[in-house]
Amino acid sequence: xxxxxxxxxxxxxxxxxxxxxxxxxxxxxxxxxxxxxxxxxxxxxxxxxxxxxxxxxxxxxxxxxxxxxxxxxxxxxxxxxxxxxxxxxxxxxxxxxxxxxxxxxxxxxxxxxxxxxxxxxxxxxxxxxxxxxxxxxxxxxxxxxxxxxxxxxxxxxxxxxxxxxxxxxxxxxxxxxxxxxxxxxxxxxxxxxxxxxxxxxxxxxxxxxxxxxxxxxxxxxxxxxxxxxxxxxxxxxxxxxxxxxxxxxxxxxxxxxxxxxxxxxxxxxxxxxxxxxxx
Amino acid sequence: xxxxxxxxxxxxxxxxxxxxxxxxxxxxxxxxxxxxxxxxxxxxxxxxxxxxxxxxxxxxxxxxxxxxxxxxxxxxxxxxxxxxxxxxxxxxxxxxxxxxxxxxxxxxxxxxxxxxxxxxxxxxxxxxxxxxxxxxxxxxxxxxxxxxxxxxxxxxxxxxxxxxxxxxxxxxxxxxxxxxxxxxxxxxxxxxxxxxxxxxxxxxxxxxxxxxxxxxxxxxxxxxxxxxxxxxxxxxxxxxxxxxxxxxxxxxxxxxxxxxxxxxxxxxxxxxxxxxxxxxxxxx
Numbered sequence: 001x002x003x004x005x006x007x008x009x010x011x012x013x014x015x016x017x018x019x020x021x022x023x024x025x026x027x028x029x030x031x032x033x034x035x036x037x038x039x040x041x042x043x044x045x046x047x048x049x050x051x052x053x054x055x056x057x058x059x060x061x062x063x064x065x066x067x068x069x070x071x072x073x074x075x076x077x078x079x080x081x082x083x084x085x086x087x088x089x090x091x092x093x094x095x096x097x098x099x100x101x102x103x104x105x106x107x108x109x110x111x112x113x114x115x116x117x118x119x120x121x122x123x124x125x126x127x128x129x130x131x132x133x134x135x136x137x138x139x140x141x142x143x144x145x146x147x148x149x150x151x152x153x154x155x156x157x158x159x160x161x162x163x164x165x166x167x168x169x170x171x172x173x174x175x176x177x178x179x180x181x182x183x184x185x186x187x188x189x190x191x192x193x194x195x196x197x198x199x200x201x202x203x204x205x206x207x208x209x210x211x212x213x214x215x216x217x218x219x220x221x222x223x224x225x226x227x228x229x230x231x232x233x234x235x236x237x238x239x240x241x242x243x244x245x246x247x248x249x250x251x252x253x254x255x256x257x258x259x260x261x262x263x264x265x266x267x268x269x270x271x272x273x274x275x276x277x278x279x
Numbered sequence: 280x281x282x283x284x285x286x287x288x289x290x291x292x293x294x295x296x297x298x299x300x301x302x303x304x305x306x307x308x309x310x311x312x313x314x315x316x317x318x319x320x321x322x323x324x325x326x327x328x329x330x331x332x333x334x335x336x337x338x339x340x341x342x343x344x345x346x347x348x349x350x351x352x353x354x355x356x357x358x359x360x361x362x363x364x365x366x367x368x369x370x371x372x373x374x375x376x377x378x379x380x381x382x383x384x385x386x387x388x389x390x391x392x393x394x395x396x397x398x399x400x401x402x403x404x405x406x407x408x409x410x411x412x413x414x415x416x417x418x419x420x421x422x423x424x425x426x427x428x429x430x431x432x433x434x435x436x437x438x439x440x441x442x443x444x445x446x447x448x449x450x451x452x453x454x455x456x457x458x459x460x461x462x463x464x465x466x467x468x469x470x471x472x473x474x475x476x477x478x479x480x481x482x483x484x485x486x487x488x489x490x491x492x493x494x495x496x497x498x499x500x501x502x503x504x505x506x507x508x509x510x511x512x513x514x515x516x517x518x519x520x521x522x523x524x525x526x527x528x529x530x531x532x533x534x535x536x537x538x539x540x541x542x543x544x545x546x547x548x549x550x551x552x553x554x555x556x557x558x559x560x561x562x563x
Contacts, residue, residue: 077294094557096295097557102299105481107502109522110526113518113519216394259391
């Protein structure tokens with residue numbers, strides 16, 4: 001437990017200390033301030049202003065947009081697949097399960113490397129796409145669609161597995177009962193399967209959305225252009241390439257606060273749903 | 280009478296194809312005989328060891344990345360596994376509010392974006408924990424911090440299925456608390472400990488964010504960091520070869536974990552051990 005305190009709680013506090021700390025007047029470097037009584041919020045509010053109505057705001061909005069689109073993509077791709085493997089796969093089930101687990105164990109960077117190879121101007125996928133109208137462009141530079149699809153490709157395995165676990169637990173007899181009571185297959189799905197899997201679906205969305213929000217590498221590998229920059233890129237930029245880690249630290253704090261709100265909302269809704277079930 | 284869901288089946292097949300094919304092609308190009316990572320020029324092992332300068336075997340920076348990744352993963356196992364097992368043992372005994380808080384803290388790294396954890400560690404290492412150098416020591420701390428949660432989850436799951444009875448029996452027969460744990464619980468836990476160690480290994484070699492933020496330059500680059508740094512440049516297929524080697528290591532780890540879990544379930548008399556182990560794997 002001491003380990004967690006030392007390397008998880010304290011570092012987190014140090015983010016605040018740096019964000020609210022002073023700037024060394026001579027070296028212009030950040031000096032963390034450990035005592036909350038002396039915290040200086042000017043820089044933080046400054047960054048806050050830039051986020052609310054300035055250059056950083058567009059980055060935040062873009063991040064939110066990409067994440068929402070990519071999670072939606074995960075739902076569109078992942079739900080049918082998870083549903084099929086859990087309900088209809090029959091004798092193929094074990095084999096398909098293996099195929100669902102495999103990408104989870106392939107390094108994320110390896111999978112991005114694969115797409116960079118395919119989308120390079122000489123790459124097979126780029127060649128294929130160039131036969132389409134408007135398909136002849138540099139797919140690896142500032143194309144939002146590449147970034148969003150890259151995120152979907154990268155995170156969909158993390159989405160499918162928890163959803164599969166939920167769908168797999170749904171009692172098949174409930175569906176039979178629905179059918180016996182005259183529901184068509186479609187009705188049974190919409191009125192029994194979907195509501196029963198809503199919890200798992202939400203959990204899967206949260207599980208994929210959280211790391212996506214802090215993702216900067218997908219973006220950098222598949223686009224590396226300011227036009228598609230996300231919050232993560234800004235944080236890493238301020239942290240590593242400037243002498244202003246305080247700005248990066250402030251951004252981390254804001255991002256965490258935003259995520260905390262989302263998480264709290266999610267937990268409240270889970271709690272409410274559980275109360276409904278037990279009542 | 281049920282209609283065959285052809286549409287869903289083909290959708291799933293397409294998904295499998297889509298998820299696997301790019302990686303398979305990347306592996307294929309590690310065997311390319313030309314310098315390109317996107318134009319096929321024939322089969323060769325040039326990029327593994329044939330090429331005297333830029334093959335994985337002869338290029339120092341690639342070999343170093345490979346070594347860094349493996350050493351870091353091994354060290355992470357050595358630190359995270361005993362810590363996690365101890366923590367799991369403690370948490371199952373501990374009751375009341377502090378235990379719940381500790382539980383919550385343990386789950387936090389799983390829901391916090393790695394970027395946030397990485398940034399926090401980076402700032403604390405550069406500002407106050409100056410005894411920790413950026414590079415391998417800091418990377419090790421980062422890897423242990425997030426893999427600890429996995430160990431605790433796996434080991435605690437097993438502990439709960441063992442239950443308190445055996446330990447109590449050992450105590451009744453005169454064992455000290457420590458003896459009861461060492462002679463009864465730990466042997467029963469061994470497969471779970473092995474499984475979690477392999478899991479730690481796999482998460483460590485795949486990790487990019489913490490390794491990258493906490494590295495100290497070229498000397499402590501791991502394979503994912505190396506891939507990240509060179510993929511957009513004019514890297515040769517040696518990069519694919521490096522990635523393919525790591526891929527084989529991960530796949531080996533996966534097979535080992537699966538085998539351990541199946542043995543565990545068989546011993547418990549699970550008739551459908553294979554498929555249930557798969558399901559457990561899927562639930563992580």
